[in-house]
């Protein structure tokens with residue numbers, strides 16, 4: 001398998017998560033015109049049934065590490081399992097999503113295998129069998145192109161940066177089981193509690209329209225008008241880090257470099273200055289609309305439409321106008 | 329308990345995007361003249377996390393470790409003024425252009441050389457490269473567990489307990505010391521040093537170690553030993569042209585925007 005690109009697939013609620021399908025699409029494009037193959041490994045408990053889905057999304061073959069110890073992510077346990085996989089398959093490249101799992105496990109695996117890792121890539125090309133990965137850095141102000149000299153080449157890839165292939169259930173591929181053989185005595189880390197923050201309504205990262213607001217709102221109570229606008233648009237509500245740090249919104253609403261990456265068709269940024277770290281989370285949006293009272297705010301530089309005005313004077317009328325446009 | 333906090337000095341991130349410049353030939357960021365480097369934001373939060381542990385158990389020793397040029401001393405001094413006990417500067421021409429494997433090698437070797445370290449705290453990522461692998465790398469090279477992206481860090485009876493920030497929630501993880509933890513801004517604001525502390529910190533000695541002091545040389549730290557290469561560094565161009573929606577009143581602007589969005593089939 002020295003010529004395989006191995007995608008570490010993730011499963012939620014019995015299905016392949018979107019980022020994994022995107023990774024398979026990205027891996028297929030990397031393998032194009034070479035003798036490289038695309039493999040997918042699924043780690044978890046009761047995930048075997050998802051292997052066919054990975055093949056339908058572009059994997060030539062799938063590997064399944066099915067073990068009750070892998071039911072929930074634990075860094076020590078997952079590292080052991082991935083070491084086993086890497087040893088058995090010796091892939092040329094291992095791709096993770098930049099997810100809870102990927103951002104924790106990928107560097108750990110890379111250091112253990114004494115190889116390099118490139119985090120949070122947004123573009124990937126192949127040059128002479130080596131991955132050229134582009135990643136935002138300096139808070140989104142710059143882009144770096146990195147390559148890993150050693151094998152396996154490991155990278156994590158940002159959500160929505162790669163297009164998935166059309167699902168094709170007629171695709172055939174072999175599914176092989178790998179025994180995790182977890183040595184519980186070597187597990188030092190214990191997960192004692194997990195608290196999910198499940199947002200009501202549309203999930204931020206899946207929403208087609210997002211309305212985000214920033215510190216310029218002046219207080220958490222003013223999110224009422226933002227939610228009304230979002231309601232009229234069928235949008236999810238996001239926020240800048242300043243707002244989450246102030247405790248006006250939960251951390252799970254944060255859009256940006258250290259928050260969520262969204263790429264909706266329409267992103268409306270209200271009273272957000274447009275710092276590069278915020279833009280890192282929304283610059284993939286197809287259309288950005290900014291409402292800001294400062295005509296020089298950076299957010300306008302990335303926007304298609306803008307209104308220079310006090311948000312308190314335009315958001316309500318905008319909500320009404322949207323309702324009229326939609327209704328008529 | 330002996331805690332080591334890794335603090336990196338980085339170019340000031342809080343500058344207008346228009347003054348952010350890159351020297352593409354040298355593949356380096358060029359700071360505007362007169363703008364001094366600053367402490368990487370998450371590393372200051374690491375110092376805060378360590379100081380909170382010291383507040384609870386005053387016999388805790390906190391060592392601030394920074395790898396970088398002579399100027400990185402300023403970052404160490406500031407952290408000492410926040411209440412840390414000792415400073416360690418790792419400086420050597422060999423440390424100037426390292427990849428993350430080499431960085432973690434230098435830092436983990438220094439941790440081994442220091443006196444009985446129980447806990448290493450790093451920021452979740454440095455605000456220059458945003459790579460987010462150094463803490464984990466140090467842990468792996470020391471053979472310790474890594475508890476990453478913490479918003480709360482506690483030690484109970486020799487066990488580190490870290491509440492981690494997940495994309496959609498939180499999780500609490502624990503592991504027996506020694507461990508490495510990385511921290512995120514959700515932990516809270518770093519404390520502000522008082523004038524008296526700043527003066528006291530100014531008088532403190534900072535230990536300086538070179539590559540030779542760590543028993544490292546070019547065979548590990550040279551260009552040839554890099555696992556990662558930087559092929560290119562550039563500023564992305566945005567081709568967006570913003571159309572400012574006009575109107576005599578705020579209501580009119582709102583209506584005009586709604587119409588535009590409707591025409592563009594966005595609503």
Ligand SMILES: Cc1cc2nc3c(=O)[nH]c(=O)nc-3n(C[C@H](O)[C@H](O)[C@H](O)COP(=O)(O)OP(=O)(O)OC[C@H]3O[C@@H](n4cnc5c(N)ncnc54)[C@H](O)[C@@H]3O)c2cc1C
Nearest residue numbers: 214215216240241242256257258259271273277278293311
């Ligand atoms: C390492 C690092 C990581 C970071 N990660 C993130 C991240 O993931 N996400 C993120 O968002 N930020 C992040 N930041 C922070 C980022 O740099 C900014 O500080 C933050 O985005 C600012 O939030 P803001 O735009 O809401 O607030 P501000 O910058 O304070 O901007 C408020 C805006 O509101 C406007 N305004 C004020 N009043 C009104 C009004 N009445 N009507 C209309 N407009 C008004 C102002 O003109 C201004 O433009 C990070 C920073 C660092 C250093």
